[in-house]
Amino acid sequence: MNFLHADIGSAKDNFKSPVHNWYKFTAGFSHKFVDEIITKENLKNRKNSQIFDPFAGCGTTLVSSQKAGINAVGNEGQEFMYDVIRAKLNWKITDNEFEEILTYISQYLVKGYKKFDFKTDTHELLKSLYEKKTLITLYLIRNAILSLSSNKYKLFFKLALSQTLHKVCIHPIAVPYISRNKTLENTGDPWQIFEVSARKMLSDAKLYTKNKKTSKIHLHDSRFLNKSIEDDECNLCITSPPYLNNLDYGEVSKVHTHFFEITDNWNDITTKVRKKLVTGSTTHYNQSDFNLENFSKSDFFLDNKNIGESLLRTTASIKTISKERLGKKSFDLLTLFYFQDMYHVLKEIRRVVRSRGKAYLILGDSAPYGVYVPTTDILGQISKNIGFKDYEIHKIRARGTKWKTLKYRHSLELTENVLILK
Numbered sequence: 001m002n003f004l005h006a007d008i009g010s011a012k013d014n015f016k017s018p019v020h021n022w023y024k025f026t027a028g029f030s031h032k033f034v035d036e037i038i039t040k041e042n043l044k045n046r047k048n049s050q051i052f053d054p055f056a057g058c059g060t061t062l063v064s065s066q067k068a069g070i071n072a073v074g075n076e077g078q079e080f081m082y083d084v085i086r087a088k089l090n091w092k093i094t095d096n097e098f099e100e101i102l103t104y105i106s107q108y109l110v111k112g113y114k115k116f117d118f119k120t121d122t123h124e125l126l127k128s129l130y131e132k133k134t135l136i137t138l139y140l141i142r143n144a145i146l147s148l149s150s151n152k153y154k155l156f157f158k159l160a161l162s163q164t165l166h167k168v169c170i171h172p173i174a175v176p177y178i179s180r181n182k183t184l185e186n187t188g189d190p191w192q193i194f195e196v197s198a199r200k201m202l203s204d205a206k207l208y209t210k211n212k213k214t215s216k217i218h219l220h221d222s223r224f225l226n227k228s229i230e231d232d233e234c235n236l237c238i239t240s241p242p243y244l245n246n247l248d249y250g251e252v253s254k255v256h257t258h259f260f261e262i263t264d265n266w267n268d269i270t271t272k273v274r275k276k277l278v279t280g281s282t283t284h285y286n287q288s289d290f291n292l293e294n295f296s297k298s299d300f301f302l303d304n305k306n307i308g309e310s311l312l313r314t315t316a317s318i319k320t321i322s323k324e325r326l327g328k329k330s331f332d333l334l335t336l337f338y339f340q341d342m343y344h345v346l347k348e349i350r351r352v353v354r355s356r357g358k359a360y361l362i363l364g365d366s367a368p369y370g371v372y373v374p375t376t377d378i379l380g381q382i383s384k385n386i387g388f389k390d391y392e393i394h395k396i397r398a399r400g401t402k403w404k405t406l407k408y409r410h411s412l413e414l415t416e417n418v419l420i421l422k
């Protein structure tokens, strides 16, 4: 399988591909990963094909499927990303309506400027990331868009504005977190950048106006059964789950969620974003959320006794090292929560993907405090316990040898892999 190489795990290719590049999401995988699987599995010639993506992200699987005319369905747990995806799947944008709305927004801007109260109408975090005049313009464009009656155009222009937020900030906001040690000069005129982004989206959409809408997205937490997706509805799953302790998605999207008033503070990010996702970082829970007795009675533990016991031994080592180093983060609990959550998602994948189907997952291995956790293999074993027949692991690249921060550096080689479940 020579298409399974290092580049498919990164979003680099997407920045050059129409529609895929409508939103900068560094956690995405390459559209070529999806395109190649569609070809390899001969989906265009197979009846009743449908792809499932339980971690849709910025919609790479769904956009590639729709470009190829293949049915696809996905879940995404973040409200903000859900809107990004809905906009990316809408290619019926007309010149007339586009121009009318753009004029409306520009007029709203002129009228609204004097009335806008910078002090009370903008979020403190954004005040520290944008020039005052820029931020006022961004908020006025937002208010104009939110007052539109057409949901389709609201989502379309909201996405152009979301891109603009990335392009006119003083400090980069998506690498994947805010990087305050870098300052960007001449960030540009926000209106101009917004207009150019929207016009580029319009011309991209025109390439695909004849395509049917074949992809659907649900705002849903994949750890739970999604009643809108039937058993055996799909014959393939193409996805990339959160990696163990790699990213805090609540942090990744917080500039946008604060701007669009989905969240306002840390507590909101926890309750409205992190709690709806697979536990991927130590910011998702409190230590008191874990109870060993309940854990050993959980479906996850009972269905995966050997794995559960081995995980308890591994996490005990992590805890010992953590204590020795006076570490404040409970990577031991994170590891248990992560596999328990992923067990529930794997069950949902098994329910949705019919027999003789396959699931392709891009995953990373981990080593909290230098204790190696063969994440990909453990997930492969859990999959077998819940009804998959077998699994294969293809290494796509080495991920370097540091665990999260220099403080916890170790010499283990971590890998990024494709896990194929049959």
Ligand SMILES: C[S@@+](CC[C@H](N)C(=O)[O-])C[C@H]1O[C@@H](n2cnc3c(N)ncnc32)[C@H](O)[C@@H]1O
Pocket: 025, 027, 028, 029, 030, 054, 055, 056, 057, 058, 059, 060, 061, 075, 076, 077, 078, 081, 220, 221, 222, 223, 239, 240, 241, 242, 243, 249, 276, 277, 278
């Ligand atoms: C690695 S990213 C997927 C990127 C995607 N392949 C792309 O190219 O855009 C993982 C995504 O899963 C979402 N996610 C995490 N836990 C989830 C859950 N339990 N249900 C649904 N989505 C979840 C995150 O919000 C994030 O957008």
